[in-house]
Each structure stands twice: as C-alpha cells, then as structure tokens.
Amino acid sequence: MASDKSPAPLTKSASGRRLQNRDRLEADILAQAVRVFAESGYEGASIATIAERAGLSKQNLMYYFPSKQQLYQRVLDDVLDDWLARMDLLANEDDEPGDVLRAYISAKLRFSREQPWASRVYALEVINGAPLYGAQIRSRVVPLLHKDIAVFERWIAAGRIAPVNATHLMFVIWAMTQSYADFAAQMTLVLERKQLLRRDFDEGEQLITQMVLAAVALPASVSVTAAGEKKPP
Numbered sequence: 001m002a003s004d005k006s007p008a009p010l011t012k013s014a015s016g017r018r019l020q021n022r023d024r025l026e027a028d029i030l031a032q033a034v035r036v037f038a039e040s041g042y043e044g045a046s047i048a049t050i051a052e053r054a055g056l057s058k059q060n061l062m063y064y065f066p067s068k069q070q071l072y073q074r075v076l077d078d079v080l081d082d083w084l085a086r087m088d089l090l091a092n093e094d095d096e097p098g099d100v101l102r103a104y105i106s107a108k109l110r111f112s113r114e115q116p117w118a119s120r121v122y123a124l125e126v127i128n129g130a131p132l133y134g135a136q137i138r139s140r141v142v143p144l145l146h147k148d149i150a151v152f153e154r155w156i157a158a159g160r161i162a163p164v165n166a167t168h169l170m171f172v173i174w175a176m177t178q179s180y181a182d183f184a185a186q187m188t189l190v191l192e193r194k195q196l197l198r199r200d201f202d203e204g205e206q207l208i209t210q211m212v213l214a215a216v217a218l219p220a221s222v223s224v225t226a227a228g229e230k231k232p233p
Helices: 012-044 047-054 058-064 068-087 097-114 116-127 134-157 166-182 184-191 198-215
Strands: none
Touching (some): 012 058, 068 134
C-alpha cells in the first residue's frame, strides 16, 4: 500500500546549507574557468577541461552553467564587477587630485597583482575585438570612462591640474597598470625569475604615479613613496 506521507520539507538550516554548498561549488567552477579561459582563450577552452580541474564531471558542471558561452559570460561579468568596483575612485573629485590619482593607480595595480588571470581573460576578449562581450563593455566601461574624463576636465577648468588630454591619460594609466598582469610573462623573462614580486608592483606604482603626477603638473614639492604616501623632499 502506498504511503500517503509527503517528503518532509527542508528546514531553514538545511536549505541554507544547500545554498552555501551551491555558492561554494559555483565559486570553484569560476575559479578554474577564469584560468582556463586566460590560458586558452574562449575558442581553445573546453567545458571538459574546466570540469576536470574543478573535480566535477562535465554533466555536473553543465547543471550550473549549461553552455561554455554562459560560463564565459559569467566569468567576464565577475571580472568587470570587480574591476569597476575598484576603479570608481575618481568620483571623489573634491579630494586633492594627486591623492585621487595615487589611489586610482594603486587600485589598478592591486587588481593586476591579485587577479592576474581575470585581467588576462578580459584582455584576450578585447584583443580579439570583444566579439562576445562588446555590448557589456560599451554599456558599462565606456560611460565610466566618460565620467572620469569629465572629472579631469572640471579639474582643468578649476585650475587644479594642468591641461591634459584626459582620454589618452586614462589609456596610458590602464596600459601601464594592466601590463603587470597581461604581460607578466614577458616581465618575468626580462627579470629572470618565475613570477613578479610584491616589490615589483611597489616599484612600478612609484614610477607610474610619478609619471602621471608630472603629466598633470601636480606640485613637485611632494615625492611619492613605494606605498603611495606623500613624503616631504
């Protein structure tokens, strides 16, 4: 005789544990995916490789991400969320421009140091013409860049910095800071070591900051330490 008992509903704690396990598993998948996409590009990456590195079957991985494109899209969404959150510093335009620029450069280099694979995935997509992520870049990155350029223009109009081509200054800052992730392999070959060290990022930050401050003609009476702190001459 069939039982008329219905399955017991999940308790609140059991449901919470299931969500935590799902979040942890998704995080593991994404951590492996970002590296595989950075190493092989979108076309060269495979769901099977990502699943193997995450310790899952291909079928189990596809339960969470039904296609390679959906997984790639999620990886780039997470990369862009992190990158833009760290970059939203020029909004503090009432602060001293030199302090804002120091913080901006520091945040950019910290992203390169902490998330090199994420930076490379984004760089590969852009180098290939952003075929799968161009719309998101246009809708999210371009407006932020225009907002930052407007901050520079207001600083110039107020006489707080010297006249400068703000668009190209931003391009230069991005290129200099992102190269420490995207071209780290070339740097380590030149330096004859296996990886970049924290002091490499600190020394790079010092030089990049000095160059940018000189470009906007901030007071030369303040030098910049490796940690980005102001120091009397």
